[in-house]
Amino acid sequence: MFLRPVRYFLPLAVASLNLGAMSVSLTPSVSSPAPLGTVVTWSATALGADPGTVTYAFRVRPANGAFRPVMDFGPKQSLNWTTIQKEGSYEMEVSAKNGDTGEVATTSTLFAFNSLVIGTKAVVTPTAHPLVYIYSASSCAAGSRMRVEFKSPDGVVQDTPWQACKPAHSMNFYLAGLRASTRYSAYHMTDSGTFSTIGTPLSFVTSEPTMITVPAVTRLTPSNTPTSDGVLLQSVIGGSAIATDLFGNVVWYSPSDISFVTRVGKGGTFLAVFQDQAQAPSHQFFREFDLAGITQAETNAARVSEQLVARGMHGINGFHHEARKLQGGGYLVLADSERILTDVQGPGDVDVMGDTIIVLNENLQVEWAWDAFDHLDTSRAAVEGETCTAPDPGCANWYLATTANDWLHGNALQLTPDGNILYSSRHQDWLFKIDYQNGMGTGVVLWRLGKDGDFQMKSDDPNPWFSHQHDANFEGNNKTMTLFDDGNARAADDPAANSRGQVLSINEEKRTAKLVVNADLGSYSQAVGSAQKLSNGNYHFDSGFIRDAAGNFSSQSVEVDSTGSIVFAIKFAALEYRTFRMADLYTEP
Secondary structure, X not given: OOEOOOOOOOOOOOOOOOOOOOEEEEEEOOOOOEEOOOOEEEEEEEEOOOOXXXXXXXXXXXXXXXXXXXXXXXXOOEEEEOOOOOOEEEEEEEEEEEOOOOOEEEXXXXXXXXXXXXXXXXEEEEOOOOXXXXXXXXXXXOOOEEEEEEEXXXXXXXXXXXXXXXXXXXXXXXXXXXXXXXXXXXXXXXXXXXXXXXXXXEEEEOOOXXXXXXXOEEEOOOOOOOOOOOEEEEEEOOOOOEEXXXXXXXXXXXXXXXXXXXXXXXXXXXXXXEOOOOOOHHHOEEEEEEOOOOXXXXXXXXXXXXXXXXXXXXXXXXXXXXXXXXXXXXXXXXXXXXXXXXXXXXXXXXXXXXXXXXXXXXXXXXXXXXXXXXXXXOOOOOOOXXXXXXXXXXXXXXXXXXXEEEOOOEEEEEEOOOOXXXXXXXXXXXXEEEOOHHHOOOOOEEEEEOOOOOOEEEOOXXXXXXXXXXXXXXXOOOOEEEEEEOOHHHHHHOOOOOOEEEEEEXXXXXXXXXXXXXXXXXXXXXXXXXXXXXXXXXEEEEEEEEEOOOOOEEEEEXXXXXXXXXXXXXXXXXXXXXXXXXXXXXXXX
């Protein structure tokens, strides 16, 4: 085995001690004041005799408000940021930290945003995103609330979430889920609790995107278009996520500087990760951003590792597969680490990749963490013997050797309804329930679900158990579970096998599982995939990694009914990590 140099954990040269006080400058790209929604690039520069290896952190607050972090300490020296929350002054703060000496310098700058409202009339304003607009209305009375309804020419109506009225400040809403080059009408509704009023409709025409490539679309069930959950968000691998209607028309897309979107948050935010095996852990990040693509929160693996090491734990290499927002404002994220183990998963020294589950609070600080090397049996290697050899974009980051055992390959996390964590390990063919107890748990494994695990399967199917599964989630009753069964083990025995969408009834007390839905999805996805219960009671599954005989890749989003019969299917000529059926871009699926 040839060891790779650990070039990302130690600097190539040690900088000399800083002999002069360090300072930092902060400059906005446009002059203050600017209209609400104007994207401002904030650029920071560390100054001093020898600033060393510097990282930067950005925080912002409205006048007389509390700071909230936007980007924790990392190598990025600039931040694109704006707000439509309310007009007035905001304070942007940057801190620069010398990684060699620990010295920190901080400065801040005030910036004012002006209202978009003209007099007392509502107005629709374009943003830098060609398919996202701002609807602005005059202030409304305290105790009331407001939302915006907008309608396409063919009668498709969408609503923004309600906002509490802010007396003396305008009301501003992102309008998203819009088709290109289309005329829409929009108006606001105000509700006082006893009576409601409706504003005068405004008409506007959307732009045509020029920076997005749309994969070819094929409707596989052209005679049937569902009437519920009519937005399909596609987490395309390696770039912008794309939202379409169920005919394949693009209605939104995400920033492109991500690897893929992992989840949707409430009210129109999205979670994503970035992975690049050629870069250091400080460049591996997870991010929450809004409909206009504006970063709301971001941190990186090096910064999280600092906090883990301070807790006596092992650091991480990067984030992968999962990041999701928690109800209290924090985040549940999946990361990877590695160890050189001797005579465990092979003779001699072997590089083994594992998983770390991290709970961050709303300030992006580690509150709880779980390291698989501390809780799982390292002698149980990947069931299909999977390894990673550079370059391999299907693997999480590893640095210690040219080849590593991909021991776990976790791909999904859920905070379960009873306050524990459900963790999906693709390469163990198991789902683990981990003792979290809403932050008070020990991390012990409560059970393992899957072939040769702790549960007995009740089914007449000769191969009832999932293998190399993705996106397992309990429903709110904590008894019904949906998941995507890639079916790699079945496909190894039967090349004609297809992936399946499964719904299981779980009895934790008796340790039994029963198949409720076991849908043949009509194609084989050797990797990735997603599962979701729809508002109409049907189920949505994504086969995201389909390869045909000619070597072409595609994905299929499929809706099945309670019997497992396909009622809707659409195909895209792209690899997609997950897809989500949504009522609109504001409502968490």
